[in-house]
Amino acid sequence: MSWDDNGGKVWMDGEFVDWKEANISVLSHVVHYGSSVFEGIRCYENKNGSAIFRLDEHVDRLFDSAKIYKMKIPFEKEDIANAIKETVTINNLRSCYIRPVTYRGYKELGVNPLKCPVNTSIAVWEWGTYLGDEAMENGVDIGVSSWRRLAPDTMPSMAKAGANYMNAQLAKIEAIENGFDEAIMLDYHGFVGEGSGENIFLVKDDVIYTPPLSSSILNGITRNSVISIANDLGYEVIKEKIPREMVYLADEVFFTGTAAEVTPIRSVDNITIGSGKRGPIAEKIQSEFFSIVEGKTEDKFNWLTYLDY
Template sequence: GTAIFRLQDHTKRLLNSAKIYQMNVPFDQATLEQAQIDVVRENKLVSAYLRPLIWIGSEKLGIAATDNTIHAAVAAWSWGAYLGEEAMARGIRVKTSSFTHHHPNVTMCKAKACGNYTVSILAHQEVARSGYDEAMLLDPQGFVCQGAGENVFLIKDGVLHTPDLAGGALEGITRQTVITIAKDLGYEVVERRITRDEFYIADEAFFTGTAAEVTPIREYDDREIGCGSRGPITTVIQKTFFDAVQGRNDKYAHWLTYVK
């Protein structure tokens, strides 16, 4: 049957994001989770993307609106591959944006807030106009931070490397899923600061995200990565990820909440 992947983790992140912005949400986690289940069930969705939202009402305008009503809504769409079906096998072309990712003390980067995505929109627009599929954002110190809307991994000599979270990258649930899967498969995973030229000489690279899932990167800043298409370790991780999401691996059954 239809199931929601890591529903509890996504809902907890939503509530944590609201807490960071001092939004007193009038719904508990169980209520928000049930609302998401209800939306999927009532709309008879089989493969879909869920978007729960929390926002501040309009009783008072301006920045001092902390006493306004807090609202919540759940939207859902039928969903295909975010960066294109072909990209899941062939990989995508990525370019470093001239825009820098938020400094951790400018916006609260652990919160998945809509306003944090303005730089992502600008970065994607910038590189898309030049024919690239997605943007890479550097942190304020010049290290690779994340994609416009994705976390990123590189593979070198059989070891997975991903930027640590101190640079402001979103604490992605798919990122953590892939780290768990990779370790279960016997791969070493290192979280650290990474320079862009390390990606140029990587054996493989890929993006992760709720929408992007596991998308290979075949080219970065006009340098071919590895063999120029999806690499062997990325292939294994991608397959294991989709097996988990689609209920084909009992080892990860605890990540699924079935819609009844």
């Protein structure tokens, strides 16, 4: 049964509407020019209830992305945070994926967006492991894409903007057509950037490396969470430019992201990484991450916002 058959509700500019009625004009600016910013958020059910992971940080980033594109969201951050919580509860979902999106609606057509209204919608649905259940233990096979990340003076990578993912789609399609699960995209200078929708980490001699923001990557919230977990476990995390060949020589490589969570990489360009399966450091970080979101250990970082049911 599809979600709309269950009578799901979508929050649209302060009101809940039925899934099938959550529509916009075909002439909306976002349809023609990609003018949207969005977030991907997870809600986890655990022994203490249902909790949204890093809600405030996601809302902050949504507003930051909108600010970069001069999109004034006509709600306060607290309003959007509350709307996200209400959307989950009204749909009676204990665990789910949450998609708030702010976009330019319709008033007139043309590249200039400034006269078009700024709308915000929030949808939720059940969504399991992004790259497959087996990937969490066995890892995934990755290919380095021929498509590069956006140059720093073209489009802002720190904005989680819908239009940026046209670039990511090219890499994802290429990866799938070449028999890989996902892609690694290099930045404008040929250094490692990120996946089509994930940040990336490498491990070499018990030191963890990840590309800096200057490598045209999204400032990932799960990325930041993993850095906090790694530091708490006593590992050094270095943010620096990473040459492509360093990936092949790494002891471990793994992706992070709201959808991907913490997913090990077992091969890149058909070159086996480490032992060809999840490495010990990725396993420790993965275990600690899930222990927190599943309520098995203390939420020492105050990442969880519990819902009232």
